[in-house]
Structures are given as C-alpha cells and as structure tokens.
Amino acid sequence: MTPDRPDAPSAAAPKLSAVHLLLGRVETFFNLVAALCIFVLMFLGMAQVLGRKLFNAPMSGYIDFVELSMATFAFLGIAYCQRVGGHVRMEMLLKAARGRLHWALETFGIVIALLVISVLIWYGFGHFLRAYQLGDSTIDAQLPVWPSKLLVPIAFALLWLRLVVQLVGFTRLVRHPAAEPVAVPTVLTVEQLAAIEIEESVGKVTPSKGGG
Amino acid sequence: MDSFTIGIVGVIALVVLVFAGVRVFYAAAAVGLVGLISMLGWDAGAAMAGTIPHSKVVSYTLSVLPMFILIGFLAFHAGITEALFDAGRKWLGWLPGGLAVGTVMAATGFAAVSGASTATAAVFSRVAIPDMLKYGYDKRLAAGVVAAGGTLATLIPPSAILVIYAIIVEQSVGALLIAGFLPGIVSALVYVALIVGMSAINPKLGRPITGFTWPQRWKSLPGTFPIFAVVVIIFSAMYFGWATPTEAGALGAFVVFVLALARGMRMKGLRDALLESAKLTVMIFSIIWGVLVFVRFLGFAGLPEAFAKWVVALDVPPIMILIGILLFYTILGMFMDAIGMLLLTLPVVYPAVIALGYDPIWFGIIVVKMAEICLITPPIGLNCFVVNGVRPDIPLGAVFRGIAPFFIADVITVALFIAFPEIILWLPQTMKMG
Numbered sequence: 001m002t003p004d005r006p007d008a009p010s011a012a013a014p015k016l017s018a019v020h021l022l023l024g025r026v027e028t029f030f031n032l033v034a035a036l037c038i039f040v041l042m043f044l045g046m047a048q049v050l051g052r053k054l055f056n057a058p059m060s061g062y063i064d065f066v067e068l069s070m071a072t073f074a075f076l077g078i079a080y081c082q083r084v085g086g087h088v089r090m091e092m093l094l095k096a097a098r099g100r101l102h103w104a105l106e107t108f109g110i111v112i113a114l115l116v117i118s119v120l121i122w123y124g125f126g127h128f129l130r131a132y133q134l135g136d137s138t139i140d141a142q143l144p145v146w147p148s149k150l151l152v153p154i155a156f157a158l159l160w161l162r163l164v165v166q167l168v169g170f171t172r173l174v175r176h177p178a179a180e181p182v183a184v185p186t187v188l189t190v191e192q193l194a195a196i197e198i199e200e201s202v203g204k205v206t207p208s209k210g211g212g
Numbered sequence: 213m214d215s216f217t218i219g220i221v222g223v224i225a226l227v228v229l230v231f232a233g234v235r236v237f238y239a240a241a242a243v244g245l246v247g248l249i250s251m252l253g254w255d256a257g258a259a260m261a262g263t264i265p266h267s268k269v270v271s272y273t274l275s276v277l278p279m280f281i282l283i284g285f286l287a288f289h290a291g292i293t294e295a296l297f298d299a300g301r302k303w304l305g306w307l308p309g310g311l312a313v314g315t316v317m318a319a320t321g322f323a324a325v326s327g328a329s330t331a332t333a334a335v336f337s338r339v340a341i342p343d344m345l346k347y348g349y350d351k352r353l354a355a356g357v358v359a360a361g362g363t364l365a366t367l368i369p370p371s372a373i374l375v376i377y378a379i380i381v382e383q384s385v386g387a388l389l390i391a392g393f394l395p396g397i398v399s400a401l402v403y404v405a406l407i408v409g410m411s412a413i414n415p416k417l418g419r420p421i422t423g424f425t426w427p428q429r430w431k432s433l434p435g436t437f438p439i440f441a442v443v444v445i446i447f448s449a450m451y452f453g454w455a456t457p458t459e460a461g462a463l464g465a466f467v468v469f470v471l472a473l474a475r476g477m478r479m480k481g482l483r484d485a486l487l488e489s490a491k492l493t494v495m496i497f498s499i500i501w502g503v504l505v506f507v508r509f510l511g512f513a514g515l516p517e518a519f520a521k522w523v524v525a526l527d528v529p530p531i532m533i534l535i536g537i538l539l540f541y542t543i544l545g546m547f548m549d550a551i552g553m554l555l556l557t558l559p560v561v562y563p564a565v566i567a568l569g570y571d572p573i574w575f576g577i578i579v580v581k582m583a584e585i586c587l588i589t590p591p592i593g594l595n596c597f598v599v600n601g602v603r604p605d606i607p608l609g610a611v612f613r614g615i616a617p618f619f620i621a622d623v624i625t626v627a628l629f630i631a632f633p634e635i636i637l638w639l640p641q642t643m644k645m646g
Contacts, residue, residue: 031491031494032487035486035487035489036486038486038490038493041278041458041462042282042465042466043462045458045459045462046463046466048462049460053455066458067271067275068270070270070275071269073493073494073497074270074274074494074497075265075497076494078494078498080491081494086492086495087236087237087238087495087498088235088237088499088552089552090231090236090547090548091233093232093233108232108234109232109233109234109238112229112239113235116241117238119245119258119261119262120261120265122262123259123262124262124263124266127259127267148266152265190594191597194597194600194601197330197594197598198601200331201331
C-alpha cells in the first residue's frame with residue numbers, strides 16, 4: 001500500500017496542485033472522522049462486553065448503533081485512500097507500460113471509476129432519500145437510518161471530486177508524458193515499496209553497514 | 213444474449229479491467245453495474261447496485277475488521293518486538309540454530325497480533341539479524357528466517373483476512389478464527405524443525421546459545437504479555453462464545469492501546485495508528501462492496517452454479533482440481549494483494565470447491581496459507597526486498613536463497629493440511645456452538 005506523504009505545492013502545474021492540496025485537507029479531515037469512529041467503537045465494544053459480563057447490564061441498541069455508525073469508517077476515508085493510491089489493484093501491466101501508454105492506462109482506470117461512482121452517487125442518494133421520506137428506523141433501538149445512508153453519497157461525492165482532479169492530472173501526463181506528475185499517485189517499484197514499509201515500521205535506515 | 217452468456221462476458225470484462233490496472237473495487241462494481249443494468253433494465257439495475265454499498269457494508273459481523281486492524285497498528289507502538297526476541301533467545305537459544313528458532317517464534321507472535329507480514333519482516337530484520345550475525349550465524353539463514361517469520365501472520369487470531377473469507381463465503385467468523393490457530397502453530401513448528409535440522413547437520417549455520425539462567429528466562433516473559441493477552445482474549449471469546457468477534461477485538465485493541473500508552477506512545481503515534489487503520493479499513497470495505505455488486509450480477513447470471521456443475525462433472529479426481537486451484541492462487545498471488553485476490557476469485561471458485569465435497573472452513577485456511585506463501589516467492593516477494601532494504605549488506609540474491617528452504621517447508625505444510633484435515637478441523641469441531 002502506498003503511504004500518504006505530505007505533498008508540497010508543485011510549480012509544474014500550480015493550479016492543479018493548489019486544488020489537489022485543498023481537496024487533500026478535506027479528505028484528511030474525513031479520514032480523521034472515520035479514524036475517531038474506529039477509536040470510539042473500541043471503547044464501545046469494551047464497555048459492552050464488560051457491562052454484560054461484570055454487571056449483567058448490556059447497553060440496549062448497541063448492535064443497531066454500531067451498524068449505523070459503520071458507514072463512517074466504511075466510506076468516509078474512500079477519497080483519502082484514492083488520493084494516496086491505497087485501493088488494491090494489479091500493477092503488472094502498468095509497470096511494464098512506459099511513457100504515454102502508461103498514463104493512458106491510468107486515465108482509463110480513472111474514467112471507469114468516474115462512471116461507476118457517478119451512478120452510485122445518484123442511486124446512493126436515492127437510497128438515502130427513500131429512508132428519509134419513509135422515516136425508516138432500526139428494528140431494535142428505533143434509530144433513524146437516513147443519516148447513515150446519507151454518508152454514502154457524501155463520501156462518494158468527495159471521491160468524485162478527487163477522481164476529477166486525478167483525471168486532469170493524468171490527461172496532462174498523456175499530453176506531456178515526460179512532465180513531472182502532479183496531483184496523482186505514482187506506481188512504485190517493489191524496492192520503493194519495501195523502503196516505505198521499512199520507514200513506516202522501523203524508521204529511516206541509513207545505507208551504512210550494520211543498520212541495527 | 214441469455215443471462216449465462218452475459219455472465220461469461222462479465223467475467224472476461226472483469227479480468228481485462230483488472231489486468232489493465234483498474235483498481236479492483238471500481239472494476240468489480242463497474243462490471244456488476246453494467247451487468248445488472250443489462251439484465252434488469254437501467255432503473256432497476258442501477259438502483260439495485262446503488263443500495264449495495266450501504267446495505268452490504270452496514271452489518272455487525274463486519275465491524276470486527278477495524279478492531280483487528282487497529283490492534284495491528286497499535287502493536288507497533290507497544291514495544292513488544294524486543295521483548296519477544298529476548299524471550300525467544302533465552303528460552304530457545306540452546307537448540308541448534310537457537311537464535312534463529314527464537315526469532316521464528318518471536319516473529320510468529322508479533323505477526324499474529326500485528327497481522328502485518330511485511331512490517332514484521334522489517335522490524336525483525338532490525339531486532340534479530342544483528343544478534344544472529346554477532347554469533348556467527350549464516351547470513352542467508354538469518355535473512356531467510358526473518359523474511360519467512362512474517363508470513364505466519366494470517367493464520368493465528370486475530371486475522372483480518374480470515375474474517376473477510378468468512379464473510380464472503382458466509383461461514384462462522386468464530387469457527388474460522390479458531391480453525392486458523394493450530395495450522396499457524398504447526399507452520400511455525402515446521403519452520404523450527406527445519407532450522408534445528410539444518411543446523412544440526414551443519415553447525416556452521418547457527419550454533420546454540422547457552423548460559424541463560426532460569427530466573428533470567430522467567431524475567432523475560434512479562435514483556436511478551438500483550439501478545440498472549442490478545443491471542444487468548446480472541447481465542448477464548450470465539451471458543452467459549454463469551455463475546456462477539458467485535459467485542460473481543462475491541463478488548464484486545466484496548467489492552468494493546470493501554471500498553472502502548474505505558475510504553476510512551478504520544479498523540480502523534482496514536483493519530484498515525486488511527487489514520488492508518490482508517491485507510492486500511494476503507495480499502496477493505498470498498499473492495500468488499502465492489503465485489504458484492506459483481507457477485508449480485510453473477511448470481512442473476514447463474515454463473516457460480518453453472519461453474520460448480522461443470523467442475524463436478526469433470527472427469528478428473530477432485531484432489532487434482534484442488535491442486536490446480538492452489539497453483540492458480542500461487543501464480544495470481546505473485547501479482548496481487550491477498551485480499552483482492554481472494555475477494556475476486558472466491559465468488560466463483562468457492563461454490564465449485566464446496567460442490568467437490570471439500571470443507572468450507574478447511575478450504576479457507578488452505579487458501580489463506582497459499583496467499584501468504586506468495587509474500588516470499590519471486591518475482592515480487594516483498595518480504596525479501598524489505599529484509600534487503602533494512603540490511604543492505606545482505607544481497608537480495610542471498611535473501612531469496614535463504615528463503616528457499618522455508619518455501620519448501622511451506623509446501624510441505626500445505627501438503628500436511630491436505631493429508632490431515634484434522635489439523636484444521638479438530639479445534640472448531642470441539643467448539644461450544646451457540
């Protein structure tokens with residue numbers, strides 16, 4: 001998985017770079033909300049099991065609440081993950097393709113993504129709207145369902161913006177294959193990937209002998 | 213076109229998109245969406261696809277995933293690697309190749325809890341290789357042990373990938389987590405036997421390290437407590453059913469969280485661990501719903517049943533088909549992340565394997581083990597690159613040669629699992645159901 005590194009503004013495509021960075025802030029915020037929800041889920045789960053086992057007093061509606069709140073960490077970080085190139089893919093052909101062909105393949109991937117996400121925003125919103133208009137609630141705790149469903153089109157809308165930025169970024173590279181990549185994640189070689197894994201888990205390694 | 217033909221076209225389209233480098237969840241959702249629209253019409257098809265992300269993901273069973281992931285990222289801040297290695301060498305150093313044996317056991321423990329195979333290889337390259345080289349251990353053995361030790365991550369609970377398998381094939385999460393335990397231990401013991409055997413035959417590879425007193429040994433244990441705590445919490449919760457997987461995961465995460473705080477984790481460390489957990493979580497959830505859109509389409513096309521019928525009708529012994537499937541996974545695993553590979557292939561492969569009469573739990577352990585072996589095989593073998601990156605003085609070629617015996621050991625382990633399915637199935641069968 002590609003890590004997220006703080007991007008610096010690029011002089012090569014200043015406008016694109018500025019939009020990329022601005023959007024990046026929103027994405028990081030969304031991902032932070034998702035992260036905090038995971039943290040809260042940890043405390044909730046612990047409280048639930050301790051409450052049930054030690055005091056015989058489980059929280060009512062725990063499962064309903066967990067299920068509805070799952071939409072946060074299931075969706076909010078999706079654009080962040082797209083920005084840093086974190087979503088799984090097979091890079092065999094991409095690595096083999098050089099220059100214009102490489103950027104064309106990347107562009108193709110973004111076009112497919114944009115088509116799918118556009119449809120899913122529309123119909124995901126419809127899914128929310130029905131729940132809102134009918135006043136759907138969970139069976140057990142009677143919690144309203146629509147806020148959870150609304151998170152899907154919101155997260156997808158942010159992803160849509162990110163995909164548009166990357167589409168601009170990649171088409172720019174199709175036109176100028178040798179230009180500096182701006183606002184797009186790049187394919188890493190296995191050596192680069194290894195270097196990042198190392199940096200994340202044990203810190204920087206100096207190439208001198210005896211790094212331990 | 214009849215629905216079956218549409219299904220075949222869909223599968224081919226998906227393969228093409230994935231090979232073209234389209235991110236797996238877009239590719240799966242795109243083909244599923246177009247397929248559903250072509251069968252049900254624009255509005256009904258797209259509306260069905262539009263409900264899948266929320267309705268399929270918002271399910272209590274899946275909430276265990278972020279908990280297991282969080283345990284893994286917090287584990288890096290709990291300072292347990294040094295303690296594990298120290299305990300490993302003090303307790304197991306007296307064996308032939310003792311330091312390498314201690315490393316394997318320590319890496320197994322850390323990998324089990326962190327769930328991060330590659331990161332385990334990185335951490336232990338730094339912790340264990342210097343010590344092994346100091347005592348004159350063979351470089352290739354030292355590198356091989358560290359690269360291979362990380363691969364034991366996925367079988368011993370907590371294991372996110374076993375949870376994903378369970379959810380996709382609709383089996384009990386608890387049963388799979390329990391089933392992974394013994395095979396994980398057996399895999400580690402096969403590694404240990406390999407090191408001891410090689411070092412007994414050729415003492416130059418690695419000599420025994422002696423001279424530790426019993427009080428020293430006992431004193432080395434408390435530092436490894438978090439590992440045992442997490443494994444015991446999750447294992448016992450599943451086995452005796454005193455908590456749901458999510459609750460057990462939350463409890464385990466909390467234990468590691470408290471220890472990480474005690475070890476001096478600061479706000480920055482916590483923030484990083486949480487953000488990384490969120491990123492990995494959304495990555496997994498995206499691919500789950502993306503693949504489920506595709507699966508819904510496949511279901512309408514009737515493809516999994518048709519494929520299963522075809523496979524069963526083949527005039528080939530089931531074991532040959534199974535070996536064929538495993539070879540297919542080995543090759544695919546060289547080019548693709550294990551989670552993506554399993555999610556993409558299981559909807560079609562799984563019904564066929566079950567129709568052949570294999571046990572769903574057993575098959576899950578086997579495929580996950582196969583996926584993990586791919587982390588050490590060329591041409592990718594990410595773990596080997598990581599060891600070489602931390603220790604540039606050990607050339608990549610030497611790491612790959614060092615890993616070769618472990619690869620053979622893994623193949624033998626898989627053969628053991630196929631020959632003796634009880635290794636996998638015995639524990640879950642003794643589980644208290646309900």
